[in-house]
Amino acid sequence: MKPFAALLDRLIYTPSRNAKVALIAEYFRQAPDPDRGWGLAALTGGLDFKGVKAGTVRGLAMERVDPTLFAWSYDFVGDLAETTALIWPERLSNRAWPGLSEVVDRLSGAQRSEAPEIVADWLDTLDATGRWALLKLITGGLRVGVSARLAKVALAAYADAEPAEIEELWHGLEPPYTELFAWLDGDGPRPSLEDKPVFRPAMLAHPLEEGEIAGLDAAAYVAEWKWDGIRVQISSRGGETRLYSRTGDDIGRAFPDVLDHVTFEGVLDGELLVVIEGEVRPFNELQQRLNRKTVTGAMLKKYPAFVRLYDILFDGREDLRALAFSERRNRLEGFYARAAPRRMDVSQVVEFRDLAELEALRVSSRGTATEGLMLKRQDSPYVAGRPKGLWYKWKRGPLTLDTVLMYAQRGHGKRSSFYSDFTFGAWRSSPETGEDEVVPVGKAYFGFTDEDLKHLDKWVRDHTLHRYGPVREVERGLVLEVAFDSVHRSPRHKSGVAMRFPRIARIRWDKPPGEADRLETLERLIE
Numbered sequence: 001m002k003p004f005a006a007l008l009d010r011l012i013y014t015p016s017r018n019a020k021v022a023l024i025a026e027y028f029r030q031a032p033d034p035d036r037g038w039g040l041a042a043l044t045g046g047l048d049f050k051g052v053k054a055g056t057v058r059g060l061a062m063e064r065v066d067p068t069l070f071a072w073s074y075d076f077v078g079d080l081a082e083t084t085a086l087i088w089p090e091r092l093s094n095r096a097w098p099g100l101s102e103v104v105d106r107l108s109g110a111q112r113s114e115a116p117e118i119v120a121d122w123l124d125t126l127d128a129t130g131r132w133a134l135l136k137l138i139t140g141g142l143r144v145g146v147s148a149r150l151a152k153v154a155l156a157a158y159a160d161a162e163p164a165e166i167e168e169l170w171h172g173l174e175p176p177y178t179e180l181f182a183w184l185d186g187d188g189p190r191p192s193l194e195d196k197p198v199f200r201p202a203m204l205a206h207p208l209e210e211g212e213i214a215g216l217d218a219a220a221y222v223a224e225w226k227w228d229g230i231r232v233q234i235s236s237r238g239g240e241t242r243l244y245s246r247t248g249d250d251i252g253r254a255f256p257d258v259l260d261h262v263t264f265e266g267v268l269d270g271e272l273l274v275v276i277e278g279e280v281r282p283f284n285e286l287q288q289r290l291n292r293k294t295v296t297g298a299m300l301k302k303y304p305a306f307v308r309l310y311d312i313l314f315d316g317r318e319d320l321r322a323l324a325f326s327e328r329r330n331r332l333e334g335f336y337a338r339a340a341p342r343r344m345d346v347s348q349v350v351e352f353r354d355l356a357e358l359e360a361l362r363v364s365s366r367g368t369a370t371e372g373l374m375l376k377r378q379d380s381p382y383v384a385g386r387p388k389g390l391w392y393k394w395k396r397g398p399l400t401l402d403t404v405l406m407y408a409q410r411g412h413g414k415r416s417s418f419y420s421d422f423t424f425g426a427w428r429s430s431p432e433t434g435e436d437e438v439v440p441v442g443k444a445y446f447g448f449t450d451e452d453l454k455h456l457d458k459w460v461r462d463h464t465l466h467r468y469g470p471v472r473e474v475e476r477g478l479v480l481e482v483a484f485d486s487v488h489r490s491p492r493h494k495s496g497v498a499m500r501f502p503r504i505a506r507i508r509w510d511k512p513p514g515e516a517d518r519l520e521t522l523e524r525l526i527e
Contacts, residue, residue, distance in 0.1 A: 001097045003031050003134035004039050011144040020146055024154035025164065028181075035100040037176025041377070042137050044149040046175050049107040051115030052138045057084055060120050064089055069471075078410030078470050079143075081135035084123075088131055092123045092255040098122055100137075101176075109140060118378055143412045144257045149247070162382040164201045171248060172196040195238030199248040200267055200313050200321075201384035202233065205391035206375060212392075221375040222325065223358060226393055227308055228283045228371050228500070229273040229485065230290070234307065236262050237317070243272075254292045254372035254496040255305045261342040266335065267314040269305075269382075270344070273369075275306035280369035282488035284498050307344045309336065310374075313382055321382035326381065362394055371485060372396045380499060393472065398483040399525055401426065404438045405478040408460040410470040419460040419472060420454055422504065424480050426495065428519040432442060438476055439495040441522060442484065448504035458509065473478075479508035479516050487525050 007027045014020050024043065026037050041047050054326050061084040062070050070087060077083040098106075103122070110118055119138065123131050136142050149163075152170065153217050156163040161184060172193045173180050182188030231246035241262045243252035252259050255272070262335040274289075285303050289295055312332040313321050329349075350373065362373050372395035380390040403424035411420035422445065425438040448456065459478055465471040469487040485503040490498035497519070 001100055001103060001130055001134060002028065002191065004035070004042075004100050004137070005126075005130045007039070008133045008136060008144050009129050011146055015145070017150065020150060021154045021157050024151060025158035026144070027171060028155065028158040031100075033178055034176035037178060037181060038100050038104045040151060040155065040177055041175035042142065044148040045140065047104065047137070049110075049115070051107060051110045051112045051140050054080055054139055055083070056116050056119070057135055059088060060084070060123070062473060075467070075469055078370055078423065079412060081132055081139060082416065083134035083142070084135055087121050088128075093125050095125045097126060097130060103134065103137065104176075108240075121444045126171075127298070139323075141148060141412070145414070153332075155184070167201040167248065167384065168198065169193065169249070171198040171242070171244070173446055195241045197235040197240045199233060199242070199244045201313075202231065202246045202269065203247075203382050203384060203391065204246070204386040205376075205393040206386060206388060208375065208392040208394040213359075213394075214353065216375070218352070218355050218358070220377055220379070222329070222378055223352055224310065224347045224374045224376070225350060225365070226372045226374045226395065227273060227280065227368045228369050229271040229280075229286055229308075229425045231306060233270040234262060234268045234270070236256070236265050236267075244311050251290070254289050254295055256295070257300050257306055258305050258343055261344075264335075264339045264341065265314075265316045266312065268309055268332075269311035269313060270307040270309040270347070273306050273308060274303045276304060276506055282369065283486070283500055284488040284490050293464060305343065306461075309344055309346050311382060311386075324379045324381065325376050326378040346473060358394075362396060365396065367378055389407040395485070398485060398505075399487070400481055400483050401441075401522055402508060403480050403482050404510065404513050404516045405442060405460075405474055405480055406438060406440055406474050406476070408456075408472050408474060415453075418457045420453055420457070422456070422480065426516075426517050426519045426522055440493065441495045441497060441517060441519070442482060443500040444482060444502045444504050447505055448507065449482070450505060476513050479511040480504050481506040481508055487522055488527060495519055495522075497526065 008246050009025060010023055011020055016024060022342050027039060031039060040048070050375065057080055065087050070083070073087055074080065074083045077086070106118055122134055124337050126134060143189065143315060152166045153163045156166050169180065169191055171192060172493055179188065179191050190310060233244045233246070235242045235244065241259050242250055243255055243259055245251050272286065274285045288303050289299060289305065311327055315335055320331055333346060352360060353362065358373065365372065372393065375392040375394060377390050393489055403426055405422055406425045407423040408419035409421040410416060411418055423440050423443045425440045427438055429435070430437045458470055460474055463475040463477055464472045465475060482499070482502050483497040484502040486500040488500065489496060
């Protein structure tokens with residue numbers, strides 16, 4: 001555990017991306033197998049200890065210290081692992097720290113009833129940094145500024161390999177990745193993916209900036225609608241089928257109605273939507289099914305999933321990624337006509353004569369289930385990452401609304417000392433009293449600078465009405481201008497609406513809260 005704890009401790013205090021990559025790569029060089037593989041699994045979110053959850057850690061801490069003291073400390077620190085690590089009573093011990101492999105092995109096989117005793121025994125052995133690292137490891141929320149993608153980039157840097165090659169192998173392997181490390185170290189063959197439905201790194205688009213539009217050769221591009229769903233990849237091989245998000249997360253368990261109709265081999269790229277009687281439904285209906293391990297029959301019927309196909313990467317086992325987009329498009333249409341997969345169709349090509357006509361189409365699409373347009377060079381191969389000049393996304397400009405700050409919650413990691421997650425609302429007449437009240441319409445935690453965050457945090461502390469653990473309710477006194485992509489009906493929210501991708505555009509220190517927008521204004525923007 002000691003090398004892994006030292007790595008996490010250094011990562012959280014290292015802001016530079018390149019420096020983080022170097023630290024992780026050095027850990028892979030120094031740590032033995034299988035510890036480095038388990039460390040990689042932890043950094044990429046690949047560990048899950050069912051016997052130990054956040055409630056277990058909280059219970060252990062309150063057995064050792066006064067519950068009121070723990071509650072006040074947790075409210076101040078804002079992070080369960082850090083609070084517990086700091087407040088845990090020190091017990092001098094000469095026992096050696098457990099190894100990372102020992103921690104994984106014991107917790108993986110531990111019953112829920114025996115896991116708390118095991119963890120408590122380790123916490124008595126470790127110092128504050130070790131306790132913090134252990135608790136971060138077993139609860140799964142490292143929050144050290146390292147994404148799964150960055151960890152894979154570090155792995156590629158360690159072995160002087162291409163990140164796309166690591167990504168392509170990733171979903172065919174299991175922790176602790178001894179086969180992968182053996183290949184990267186030159187001690188074994190490249191892991192075989194021949195019969196595995198693995199994820200292929202996605203090709204992404206650049207936002208089309210205003211200054212770039214005039215310089216485009218319209219004749220070189222194909223246009224498609226940009227649908228408001230989530231990008232997915234269907235991978236089918238060797239009798240198995242997987243549904244991946246664009247970042248490579250396996251989301252198939254939540255969408256059996258898509259996978260059950262895959263009767264082909266190949267890899268397809270598309271947009272996951274909810275479609276009812278040919279109509280694409282708002283994103284918030286798709287959201288009802290996201291991040292679920294299982295779905296009920298009622299949910300499958302109410303929110304039927306559908307994939308609008310954009311591209312074909314493999315036709316059977318033939319790799320088509322080196323072909324030009326126009327050729328792949330022809331192959332996709334041929335594949336669709338031949339396979340006729342249910343719950344899927346092929347994305348429409350948008351016909352246009354020049355960029356002026358395309359701009360008119362983009363603007364006129366507001367009020368539909370699209371976000372704008374995609375432009376793809378006809379000669380572009382399918383390249384992993386975000387290559388410049390090949391694919392563009394040309395989204396409609398964001399909508400904005402002046403809202404009133406209602407609640408603030410502590411952040412995590414570097415923001416754990418700040419109130420940085422903000423819930424905001426709009427005015428309406430109360431159905432009960434007829435008086436004006438603010439009802440929540442969204443939540444955002446980005447869009448502001450570090451300097452803005454300091455001012456917001458101070459304002460929250462100075463204007464708190466009530467405290468609920470890490471959350472504070474504040475006076476209805478600060479206006480936030482919020483930008484968002486669209487708004488939809490949502491029975492889960494008191495206001496009856498939900499914003500899509502809200503972010504704070506401006507802090508309106510100058511505007512009285514009574515002049516913020518009303519709920520009716522937001523409702524008129526519903527698409």
